[in-house]
Amino acid sequence: MQLSRDQLLSAYRSMRTIREFEERLHVEFLSGTVPGFLHLYSGQEAIAVGICEQLDDHRDYIGSTHRGHGHCIAKGVDVKAMMKEIYCKKNGVCGGKGGSMHIADLDKGMLGANAIVGGAPPLALGAALSAKLLKTGGVAVPFIGDGAANQGTVAESLNMAAVLKLPMVFMFENNGYAEFTAASYATAGSIEARAKAYNIPAVTVDGADFFAVYEAAREAIERARDGGGPSAIEAKAYRFWGHFAGDPQRYRAAGETKELRENHDCLKIFADKVTQAALLDQAEMNAIDVEVMQLIEDAVAEAKADPQPDPESLYKDVYVSYN
């Protein structure tokens, strides 16, 4: 596999954008300006970007989770409209009615973040079924946490996808925790083995290594597009923050997140690899960093300045039509 310079730069920009977006939101949340709950994706960027860089805007769909900002950005949802949605403002992607846990943009193949753990995989089956019947060549990718992996909907979706040979990639993100409980306690056996039990080809990769995710995703997407049915990837992931912004993380050893940031930072690992292989130089990435910082700065300022939703919008869009 050889990525072009443009592809590498695009992947880096996407990962950096997610990181800045989340780190800034953490600061904003603690200062009390963000409503609702926030689950940050920092540390897991290479997973969303490693697969979404290979998905098309229109024919390919992703189904996301409560920790969805990174999936949205990687799939090309407008960063400013996302920020406005998180602030629940009028010009947010969902008009302020969804908030952080419900960012959705069907035009970008983004079926929605989801506040119901295990809510998305069955919906992704549906997107894959549409793609198959409409012969779009599209693929559907549900993102599934180690905690979500234990929901019945996930087992049901794996089986259904295998039975119907649906064009899907089940992207499991095993960050070791579901809320305040470790996967080592709550998730029996191995996720990869669970997929294999349905005869679904499955691999485990280091989710901090963009290239490992990219390669596994490339094979899986190719298989899906060629009519080979579903695949699964278990990406070992690193959650840099707590379950939600503000989580005191009493269940984690002191220094654990510091260690993760030092040794499992997908951005650092990416930068080291591409500079060592002389594919990109640091200056190019630094230039992207500056642009991304500005983008996030503007996104926050615009989100704060955006008006509240119109009161009438409360009653709108419950139905397409109600008669």
Next chain:
Amino acid sequence: MPIKTYREAINEALRQEMEANDRVIIIGEDVAGGAGGSAGGGEAAGGVMGITAGLATRFGRDRVIDTPITESAIIGMAAGAALTGMRPVAELMFADFIGVCLDQIYNQAAKFRYMFGGKARTPLVVRTMIGAGMGAGPQHSQAIYPMLTMIPGLKVIVPSNAYDAKGLLIQAIRDDDPVIFCEHKSLLGDSCEVPDEPYTIPFGKAAITRTGSDLTLVGISRMVKFCNEVADRLQKDGISIEVIDIRTTSPLDAATILESVKKTGRLVVVDEANPMCSVASEIASIAASDAFDYLDAPVKKVTAPHTPVPASPTLEALYLPTPDKIEVVVRDLLEY
């Protein structure tokens, strides 16, 4: 008498019943927290809202059981354990998640006794968190008790204050039928006088929280607080409002409501749930049917609209019934 929060009152009820009966167990996600964690595995949460804090440390993880994220299995396991000798208190973290496990409640636990010809006892309690007010969005804010109230075989509890929360929860744990205990997330920090010793409050017995003669306000859960506020405001204008806290939607204390309506001749029902097929509708229909001759004005409902709960705090505030909205309806009805 000591002052305790709604959260503390629930915790105390659980603790006292677990002390009194070792068949009482707690099952849920992160009801202890910390299992398998790198900090050593000790209790690290006590529920996402801290309601079960300290119970795992006090009673051990065999009785305060952290589960995977798997609501169907949580509720089904609790129902099956209830059927076979335990007294489980299952926690469904947010009531909205009922969508994931409704079968175990609706087709299973609720029907055992009837369809097994009266042979089963299912002393199951499902504690769950309802309500808007935290900007938690469409899948974490709903008041879902109407759809449970319509299910024969379930008892549905909607405490509006800390005192009731403790007494009703102890009653629920001692009750031999499946009980859904709806805790309102916006009430967790509210406090009032709560006795230290265990006590029970019977189901199907409403509380009259304000006595009055001009109009009856019936409230459910958090809405009782708003009704009391309106009654206190209007009292300054010489208007006398009676407020009824139904405490339990099933069984429903129709007698207390009818008695009050017969006295005041006017009824406004305040309900945070959506308006169609609701508990408010049920109460309105009881009044229309059984107190018709006593009514001096139409029965009115103040409810959420027929929409999901929006994430935006601005829209959420519009969504919810408020004391101001209630006051407008009450004043209008008094003019009728």
